[in-house]
Amino acid sequence: MRDRMKDEHYFYTLIQKENESVIMFEDAVKKTALEKGELDRGVRNGYSILINSYEKEINLLYSLGEDLDAIEEVYKKLLFYYSKMWDRKYGYIELIKVLSLAVLFEVNRSDIFELKEKLISEKFDDYLANCLIKKIDPTWERGGAESEFKVYDCLKQILENDGETVCEELKEYLQEKWYEIHRECAWHDSHKSSKNVYYGYWSFEAGAIAKILILDDSSLKDVPYYPYDLVHYKK
16 A cells, blocks of 8 residues: 555545446447547547546556556556647646656657647647656757746746755655645545545656656655655666
8 A cells, every 4th residue: 555545445446436437438439439530529528538537547556556567557548548638728737747657657758749749739838847748758849947837836946956955845845835736626635525536645746856856765755645666666
């Protein structure tokens, strides 16, 4: 177990539920896409449902303590559908999560080609997104110095700090800022709900930053929300 807020039974039950949803929608979406094409409204709705399920499944599997190889396979499916669907209407926090996981799983730059093309076509030039993409694809030429959304502005200072205080600043972000800056997210305070909508709280962007900066993150190992073993997955 990586998460201590819920027990194994809780996570197993929700994983089974998401698996059943994925199996049902994957089969239906593939069949409809062949018959009507990927631009069909029903297909697009199916893609959105699959994205949501895969995101939940990644959090659930990681929270439970499942093997990272298995979680990577789920992430590849998430990235596939997310790349097909992304536009500016998709949430910024979700984009940063998907790109952070791409850094942590060390995907090939070809794996994010479609997503990059969409970011370019939408003239999306965001500081944090660019930093994450640059880690995956060093040829990425976008380099906007500002964030399109201010939610992660505090991370810019961390990314640009090459001193000895970086780990302490990242620790402060995790302990004092991370949960609060996500207060508007639907999942905020979900661990208090009686409706089984808690999927685990993880700051994948903090892990991605630690990987980008090649930090000695041993001091962050037991800090809440920090995905320590995922940061070290392919080192």
